Amino acid sequence: xxxxxxxxxxxxGEPLPETVGEWLQSLDLPIDQVRSGAELMSMALRGRxxxxxxxxxxxxxxxxxxxxxLKNDSYTGVVPCVVVARSGDADFDAxxxxxxxxxxxxxxxxAELRTRLDAMLRRSDRDLFVHPSTRLPGAVEIxxxxxxxxxxxxxxxxxxADLDHFKEFNDRY
Numbered sequence: 001x002x003x004x005x006x007x008x009x010x011x012x013g014e015p016l017p018e019t020v021g022e023w024l025q026s027l028d029l030p031i032d033q034v035r036s037g038a039e040l041m042s043m044a045l046r047g048r049x050x051x052x053x054x055x056x057x058x059x060x061x062x063x064x065x066x067x068x069x070l071k072n073d074s075y076t077g078v079v080p081c082v083v084v085a086r087s088g089d090a091d092f093d094a095x096x097x098x099x100x101x102x103x104x105x106x107x108x109x110x111a112e113l114r115t116r117l118d119a120m121l122r123r124s125d126r127d128l129f130v131h132p133s134t135r136l137p138g139a140v141e142i143x144x145x146x147x148x149x150x151x152x153x154x155x156x157x158x159x160x161a162d163l164d165h166f167k168e169f170n171d172r173y
Contacts, residue, residue: 071099
């Protein structure tokens with residue numbers, strides 16, 4: 001699945017906390033910075049980003065409105081959205097209420113920050129790699145598991161069955 005970039009939305013262009021910036025750099029993905037919600041949506045709709053990171057420390061209302069738009073769109077709603085928030089509980093709750101997948105307070109320690117962001121990406125990948133009708137692992141996850149077993153030289157058996165009209169049956173019953 002080609003998810004090619006990270007979009008950082010900061011209405012005033014304030015530098016990100018150092019630990020957040022270091023984590024983003026560790027992903028080794030292009031980072032595009034935007035200052036408007038419209039520009040973020042335009043980029044996200046042209047090609048699904050790996051992550052959208054929103055800095056809500058300044059102009060939080062504008063950022064939260066943009067997150068709601070991002071998460072309410074059927075195409076961009078699956079993109080993991082991280083919010084950098086001030087330390088207060090109200091900002092924390094508001095960001096999750098707007099649809100953020102993870103909220104980082106300014107006071108969060110580096111080790112916990114990395115752990116939470118890595119876990120968010122694993123959850124996102126897991127959620128995207130299931131078949132929408134059956135909720136079982138989809139083609140991407142099955143192929144990855146076969147590759148892992150082949151890479152280890154492991155003996156295993158595999159069966160593939162395709163049922164005609166399964167989606168229609170599943171939707172009806």
